[in-house]
Amino acid sequence: SQTIHQWPATLVQPVGSPLSLECTVEGTSNPNLYWYRQAAGRGLQLLFYSVGIGQISSEVPQNLSASRPQDRQFILSSKKLLLSDSGFYLCAWSVQSGANVLTFGAGSRLTVL
Amino acid sequence: AQSVSQHNHHVILSEAASLELGCNYSYGGTVNLFWYVQYPGQHLQLLLKYFSGDPLVKGIKGFEAEFIKSKFSFNLRKPSVQWSDTAEYFCAVNAYTGFQKLVFGTGTRLLVSP
Numbered sequence: 001s002q003t004i005h006q007w008p009a010t011l012v013q014p015v016g017s018p019l020s021l022e023c024t025v026e027g028t029s030n031p032n033l034y035w036y037r038q039a040a041g042r043g044l045q046l047l048f049y050s051v052g053i054g055q056i057s058s059e060v061p062q063n064l065s066a067s068r069p070q071d072r073q074f075i076l077s078s079k080k081l082l083l084s085d086s087g088f089y090l091c092a093w094s095v096q097s098g099a100n101v102l103t104f105g106a107g108s109r110l111t112v113l
Numbered sequence: 114a115q116s117v118s119q120h121n122h123h124v125i126l127s128e129a130a131s132l133e134l135g136c137n138y139s140y141g142g143t144v145n146l147f148w149y150v151q152y153p154g155q156h157l158q159l160l161l162k163y164f165s166g167d168p169l170v171k172g173i174k175g176f177e178a179e180f181i182k183s184k185f186s187f188n189l190r191k192p193s194v195q196w197s198d199t200a201e202y203f204c205a206v207n208a209y210t211g212f213q214k215l216v217f218g219t220g221t222r223l224l225v226s227p
Binding site for chain 1 (some may be wrong): 157219
C-alpha cells in the first residue's frame with residue numbers, strides 16, 4: 001500500500017533562516033505531488049505541484065520554492081523565512097491518470113519567530 | 114479559475130441533530146467534487162467524491178452529498194450526527210481544464226456536543 005511521509009512534524013525557525021520540508025511517497029511510481037498550506041479560516045491553498053522529476057509549477061508568488069529531485073521526493077524550501085510563512089504545510093500525492101483523489105501527509109507545522 | 118465557497122465557517126450541533134454543510138463552486142464545465150475531513154490530530158482524509166452518474170453519493174460514516182449541477186452545489190449531509198463527527202470539513206473541486214488541480218474551500222469547523 002502507498003504511504004506518504006512528511007518531516008519534520010513541527011519546526012520553529014527565526015525570521016531570515018532557511019527552510020527545508022521534506023515529503024516522500026512509498027508504494028507508487030510517477031505520482032503527482034503537491035504542497036498545500038493550511039491557514040485558519042483560509043482553507044487549503046495550493047502552493048506547488050509536480051508531474052515529474054524536476055517539473056515544478058507554482059500557483060502563487062511567494063517566498064517559497066519547491067523541488068523534486070527524485071520521483072517520490074518533494075521538498076519545500078526557503079532561503080530566508082518571513083513571519084508570514086508560518087503555517088501548516090501539507091504534502092499530498094495522486095496518481096497521474098484519472099481524476100484527482102489526493103492522499104495527504106500528516107503535515108508540518110512551521111512557526112517563524 | 115475555479116473557486117469553492119463554504120458558507121458555514123463554524124457549526125455547532127447536538128448529537129442526533131441533522132447536518133447540512135453548504136458548498137458552491139464556480140466553473141461551468143465538467144468537474145469532480147470532493148469532501149475531505151480532518152478529525153482532531155489526524156490526517157486530512159477523503160470523505161466522499163463525485164465523478165459522474167448518480168448525483169447523490171454516499172461516503173464513509175453515514176455521510177452523503179448531492180451534486181446539483183444547476184445550482185453549482187455539492188452539499189454534505191448526515192441525518193444524525195455523533196460526537197465523533199467533530200472535525201473540520203473541506204469541500205474541493207477539480208475542474209477538467211489543463212492540469213487537474215484540486216481547489217479547496219475555506220473549511221467548516223463542526224462541533225458536536227454530547
